[in-house]
Amino acid sequence: MISLTIDGHKVEALEGSSILEASREHGIEIPTLCYHEALEPYGSCRLCVVELETPRGPRLVASCVYPAEDGAVAKTDSEMVQASRRMTAELLLAAAPHAKAIQELATRMGVQEPRVSLSDNDCILCGLCVRACAEIVGANAISLVHRGFSKEVSPPFEIGSNACIGCTTCVFICPTGAIKLEDVLSNRSVHDWASDFQARVCKICGDHYLAPELKAQVGESLAGPEV
Amino acid sequence: MVTEGKPKIGVFLCECGREISDTVELSTLGQGVAEMPGVVLSQRQAYCCSKVGLHEIRQAIEKHGLDRVVVAGCTPRTHGPLFEKALEEAGLRPSCLEVVNVREQCAWVHVDDPEGATEKAMDLTRMGVAKAAIMGLRTSIQVDVTPAALVIGGGTAGLTAAATVAARGFPVMLVEKEPELGGQVARLHTLYPRGESASEFIKKRIRSVEGQEHIRILTGSTVTDISGPIGDYQVTVARDGKILEFHVGTVIVATGARESEPSDEFRQDGVRVMTQSELEQALPENEVNAGHVVTMVYEPDPEAYSTVAAATALKNSLLLKRRHPEAAVSLIFNDLSSDLSAAMMEEARALGVRFYSYDGRRAPRLANKAVEVFDRLRGEAATIPAEVLVLAMPLVPHDDAMSISSMLSVPVDKHGFFLEPNVRLRPGSFLPTGIFVCGSAHYPVSANESVFQGYRAAARALRHLSAGTLASQGPGAQVRESLCVGCGTCVESCPFGAISMVPGRGMLSVSKIDASLCKGCGNCSVVCPAKAIVMETSSDKELIAQIDAALAARTDGRPRVLALLCEWSGYAAADLAGAERRQYPANVRIIRVGCAARFDPYLVLWAFLKGADGVLLGGCDPGMCHYIEGNRWAAKRIETLHHMLKGAGFDSRRLSLQWLKPDDGAQFVEVVREFVDEIEYLGPTILVDTGQSLGASPQGQLLPSGQSV
Numbered sequence: 001m002i003s004l005t006i007d008g009h010k011v012e013a014l015e016g017s018s019i020l021e022a023s024r025e026h027g028i029e030i031p032t033l034c035y036h037e038a039l040e041p042y043g044s045c046r047l048c049v050v051e052l053e054t055p056r057g058p059r060l061v062a063s064c065v066y067p068a069e070d071g072a073v074a075k076t077d078s079e080m081v082q083a084s085r086r087m088t089a090e091l092l093l094a095a096a097p098h099a100k101a102i103q104e105l106a107t108r109m110g111v112q113e114p115r116v117s118l119s120d121n122d123c124i125l126c127g128l129c130v131r132a133c134a135e136i137v138g139a140n141a142i143s144l145v146h147r148g149f150s151k152e153v154s155p156p157f158e159i160g161s162n163a164c165i166g167c168t169t170c171v172f173i174c175p176t177g178a179i180k181l182e183d184v185l186s187n188r189s190v191h192d193w194a195s196d197f198q199a200r201v202c203k204i205c206g207d208h209y210l211a212p213e214l215k216a217q218v219g220e221s222l223a224g225p226e227v
Numbered sequence: 228m229v230t231e232g233k234p235k236i237g238v239f240l241c242e243c244g245r246e247i248s249d250t251v252e253l254s255t256l257g258q259g260v261a262e263m264p265g266v267v268l269s270q271r272q273a274y275c276c277s278k279v280g281l282h283e284i285r286q287a288i289e290k291h292g293l294d295r296v297v298v299a300g301c302t303p304r305t306h307g308p309l310f311e312k313a314l315e316e317a318g319l320r321p322s323c324l325e326v327v328n329v330r331e332q333c334a335w336v337h338v339d340d341p342e343g344a345t346e347k348a349m350d351l352t353r354m355g356v357a358k359a360a361i362m363g364l365r366t367s368i369q370v371d372v373t374p375a376a377l378v379i380g381g382g383t384a385g386l387t388a389a390a391t392v393a394a395r396g397f398p399v400m401l402v403e404k405e406p407e408l409g410g411q412v413a414r415l416h417t418l419y420p421r422g423e424s425a426s427e428f429i430k431k432r433i434r435s436v437e438g439q440e441h442i443r444i445l446t447g448s449t450v451t452d453i454s455g456p457i458g459d460y461q462v463t464v465a466r467d468g469k470i471l472e473f474h475v476g477t478v479i480v481a482t483g484a485r486e487s488e489p490s491d492e493f494r495q496d497g498v499r500v501m502t503q504s505e506l507e508q509a510l511p512e513n514e515v516n517a518g519h520v521v522t523m524v525y526e527p528d529p530e531a532y533s534t535v536a537a538a539t540a541l542k543n544s545l546l547l548k549r550r551h552p553e554a555a556v557s558l559i560f561n562d563l564s565s566d567l568s569a570a571m572m573e574e575a576r577a578l579g580v581r582f583y584s585y586d587g588r589r590a591p592r593l594a595n596k597a598v599e600v601f602d603r604l605r606g607e608a609a610t611i612p613a614e615v616l617v618l619a620m621p622l623v624p625h626d627d628a629m630s631i632s633s634m635l636s637v638p639v640d641k642h643g644f645f646l647e648p649n650v651r652l653r654p655g656s657f658l659p660t661g662i663f664v665c666g667s668a669h670y671p672v673s674a675n676e677s678v679f680q681g682y683r684a685a686a687r688a689l690r691h692l693s694a695g696t697l698a699s700q701g702p703g704a705q706v707r708e709s710l711c712v713g714c715g716t717c718v719e720s721c722p723f724g725a726i727s728m729v730p731g732r733g734m735l736s737v738s739k740i741d742a743s744l745c746k747g748c749g750n751c752s753v754v755c756p757a758k759a760i761v762m763e764t765s766s767d768k769e770l771i772a773q774i775d776a777a778l779a780a781r782t783d784g785r786p787r788v789l790a791l792l793c794e795w796s797g798y799a800a801a802d803l804a805g806a807e808r809r810q811y812p813a814n815v816r817i818i819r820v821g822c823a824a825r826f827d828p829y830l831v832l833w834a835f836l837k838g839a840d841g842v843l844l845g846g847c848d849p850g851m852c853h854y855i856e857g858n859r860w861a862a863k864r865i866e867t868l869h870h871m872l873k874g875a876g877f878d879s880r881r882l883s884l885q886w887l888k889p890d891d892g893a894q895f896v897e898v899v900r901e902f903v904d905e906i907e908y909l910g911p912t913i914l915v916d917t918g919q920s921l922g923a924s925p926q927g928q929l930l931p932s933g934q935s936v
Binding site: 013016027036166167180181 | 302306308807889
């Protein structure tokens with residue numbers, strides 16, 4: 001166990017946890033978008049910044065990736081942090097103006113209308129879908145491609161891929177609702193499984209049939225837990 | 228599958244910050260949980276999924292000797308693997324975990340109804356505990372991969388794949404049915420789009436496999452049988468009347484395609500009709516000497532459009548015009564794909580090749596040594612004189628593709644091309660088959676694309692071969708041989724061909740399930756008339772325990788609706804509805820199943836007998852089933868069950884099968900609302916559980932008289 005100070009409270013944390021984890025464990029809420037408990041932290045949305053005291057003065061760090069150190073002093077709601085988060089929220093709102101989660105977040109930060117407009121696409125490139133696909137599902141069907149303004153989430157070579165298993169974990173995990181099933185399907189070469197469905201019945205009697213001598217055994221197998 | 232002694236279940240209640248504890252009264256839940264049978268520990272945590280939370284779960288497992296863990300928190304779809312890992316670190320099997328989804332199914336969706344949410348959370352946790360107490364533990368399958376590969380087809384793709392695999396030191400058997408290697412490209416003159424010589428191209432590839440120490444080339448041979456388990460296929464090849472047998476770990480299908488034959492409608496006196504490949508063979512000898520040549524992309528079926536045929540027609544029109552500038556060359560096509568080489572199109576236009584685009588519904592016809600075509604671009608009919616008609620015929624699979632398809636159980640599409648044997652399941656939950664398709668066996672591709680596909684298939688095969696062993700923890704089905712009556716119904720029901728009949732005791736044969744092929748849809752366990760097939764996870768027993776637990780305590784007096792949801796659609800939709808905070812009535816209890824194929828009529832009847840007022844089933848949209856056709860089986864079964872219920876005097880409106888989309892939380896909420904409204908309108912059922920078990924009631928008389936009043 002290590003101990004650090006967050007917002008004036010002395011808190012204890014497991015070695016190896018991040019400042020964000022240490023804070024949440026003690027009920028100190030830090031807003032996040034690209035953080036997910038089941039995934040490795042990534043540090044892309046910069047909403048979780050906190051002010052950390054360093055020998056060279058206060059400094060902003062992304063709390064989701066910054067390790068909690070013994071004796072560290074962090075502020076999660078200082079003026080410096082708030083200013084940074086407001087700017088981040090404004091840029092996020094500009095990037096994803098239709099996303100409900102972003103709108104709520106921006107309102108909470110006091111941002112009404114972004115001063116710039118960036119795109120109509122609600123993807124904020126937080127990489128949650130890409131990481132979930134790799135780490136939870138293990139399919140690695142999508143990745144972040146290109147750089148700068150043209151950066152986007154895409155399957156390899158931007159063509160349909162068989163790696164996608166259509167589990168829609170990316171749809172569920174997307175914080176802005178930017179991914180839809182159609183996107184998932186178009187990212188996958190959909191196969192029309194050429195199998196004709198035929199109603200099949202028991203060969204012996206033409207119906208679903210239960211042999212009388214098996215009734216007792218079946219009753220046992222259907223009767224629930226043995227007590 | 229009951230564990231020895233009494234199970235020791237630890238239940239961890241997650242607050243999820245305040246996401247869950249704000250709506251669900253966790254202290255009430257904790258008290259209730261502590262009294263549930265088998266529970267030795269009920270612990271509340273701020274975040275079960277945090278480092279501290281996982282640490283405490285691990286500690287509790289050691290301290291209390293837990294052998295089952297129930298986490299009442301969020302969706303298992305995202306957080307399940309996290310807890311499974313923690314269990315593994317504490318020395319438990321990952322399958323000892325049950326995650327109860329109280330966040331997405333209670334806290335987030337019943338914000339205005341904290342009491343209902345708490346009661347539902349209690350029921351869901353009771354269901355989880357009841358399931359955990361009797362939960363079957365998944366066994367793992369391990370198979371060795373024979374370090375050798377079989378490549379069927381010695382065309383461009385097959386040659387490339389064979390050379391690539393052999394270069395890594397794995398022995399390769401290259402089987403070609405023709406006496407010579409080379410495939411379709413060997414019959415071409417030049418290649419699209421750069422015009423390199425086809426013979427040079429294919430000779431280079433043939434040289435790369437000839438004399439290679441790891442490659443054995445079997446020309447003039449056909450594969451007659453492929454059998455055996457995944458990882459160790461036994462291959463039989465017929466060559467000159469002799470039979471060869473060998474074992475391989477992976478199979479690359481590169482059987483290619485051929486030009487289809489022109490039909491008789493083009494046979495006419497005085498007009499020479501040839502296919503593109505005939506033209507390519509004739510070109511070097513300067514045989515085609517005609518004043519009027521028409522090349523035509525022939526598409527009897529618009530779906531059969533292939534870029535390859537169009538590209539070949541374009542390439543050859545250009546070649547003809549270059550060789551014979553004086554000849555009038557026309558190119559007739561339905562639709563030229565935009566990915567054709569723009570440079571070639573421009574050159575062809577500049578040299579004077581005339582382009583005609585016809586409407587697919589008004590096919591051109593040949594009459595009086597001329598092609599009559601309605602030109603879509605000019606909007607008028609045109610008559611183009613033709614001495615030679617060169618047809619770009621659609622490429623079709625070879626005739627033996629079907630036999631290879633059935634040998635490998637690789638499906639083909641309606642044109643007969645192979646589909647990649649890749650079923651959309653969570654990777655790791657089943658064994659990869661090690662069968663790969665490349666080149667035109669897939670769909671018509673150009674020579675260059677064939678090379679790429681050959682490399683790709685080889686890369687995948689190499690990954691398979693170098694792995695050495697394959698292991699998976701499949702949620703498979705198992706046969707209880709003592710119950711099997713040998714009817715064979717399950718064999719037909721398995722969409723993956725995993726079941727076969729083997730000789731059993733006495734005169735009966737018994738069914739045997741190949742664990743490496745079983746994907747765990749559970750269709751066989753439903754069709755089995757003797758209930759001899761049991762699923763390792765989500766067995767009938769577990770589902771029945773969950774149904775019982777869901778209906779055990781009813782205090783609110785409202786009708787109780789049970790929802791069995793396929794984890795790929797309905798369950799995902801319920802999760803999404805939660806994430807979007809869409810509210811719906813709290814008297815729905817959700818049970819997760821692997822596939823709609825598991826919607827067993829017996830389970831539905833059981834639920835009704837245990838007092839469910841309505842049963843909602845949610846499966847994937849038709850055509851979207853992850854297990855090929857589980858939802859169609861379900862539709863059929865539930866339709867029959869509807870009739871039976873009606874016949875028994877039971878209101879069949881209480882049973883509803885819905886197709887749900889995993890990305891549509893709104894649709895899910897709407898379906899649930901409508902169904903609950905309907906059930907509330909109908910009121911509670913008057914079925915009383917007489918204690919008589921359903922299995923003991925004779926089939927055909929589903930509701931024994933006296934139970935429905």
